[in-house]
Amino acid sequence: MTHPWIGADENTLPLKELSPPVLPEPPLSGVDGIDCDACGRPVDEWTVFEDDTWRVRALRRDMSFPGSAMLESVRHAKGVADLTPEEAAGFGVMCQRVTRALLARPAGAPGFGDGRVGRVHMHFWGDGGEHFHVWFFPRPLGYLDLRGSYLVEWEELLPPASEEGLLAAAADLRARLNG
Numbered sequence: 045m046t047h048p049w050i051g052a053d054e055n056t057l058p059l060k061e062l063s064p065p066v067l068p069e070p071p072l073s074g075v076d077g078i079d080c081d082a083c084g085r086p087v088d089e090w091t092v093f094e095d096d097t098w099r100v101r102a103l104r105r106d107m108s109f110p111g112s113a114m115l116e117s118v119r120h121a122k123g124v125a126d127l128t129p130e131e132a133a134g135f136g137v138m139c140q141r142v143t144r145a146l147l148a149r150p151a152g153a154p155g156f157g158d159g160r161v162g163r164v165h166m167h168f169w170g171d172g173g174e175h176f177h178v179w180f181f182p183r184p185l186g187y188l189d190l191r192g193s194y195l196v197e198w199e200e201l202l203p204p205a206s207e208e209g210l211l212a213a214a215a216d217l218r219a220r221l222n223g
């Protein structure tokens with residue numbers, strides 16, 4: 045497995061030109077809660093936390109780093125700008141809770157490498173679904189190539205973890221968030 049940016053030869057690497065702007069932009073998915081996946085989501089084995097305002101789900105699809113999770117509002121908030129002041133304050137608390145739960149994993153816990161987490165990355169992109177959601181990625185302890193924005197590049201390239209491993213990390217995260 046080689047890194048996407050190492051060994052890239054400017055003479056052989058296909059170059060992509062910046063496309064011209066598309067206006068108006070195509071709509072996000074789930075606009076106004078219509079056909080919104082997050083609004084209609086059932087509680088299942090991937091749900092690791094839920095209260096009246098927030099839901100945390102462990103990510104299941106082709107994830108390389110077990111314990112990767114998504115925080116989303118229970119109601120259909122249209123991104124961070126649409127949160128009430130109370131929700132925005134609670135968002136900060138939830139970010140800290142999820143981060144602390146992942147950082148608490150000891151050696152031997154389910155996860156990539158020996159299970160321990162060096163840092164927890166949070167991403168709010170907001171270019172896919174309209175329903176407010178934030179990604180959390182546990183950066184495996186000691187894997188310095190995975191620092192910073194390279195982690196999500198590697199996440200696309202490394203083999204996905206087994207469903208068993210992802211479920212074990214989900215159970216671990218659920219126990220830490222609700223403990």
Ligand SMILES: [Zn+2]
Nearest residue numbers: 080083120175
């Ligand atoms: Zn929604």
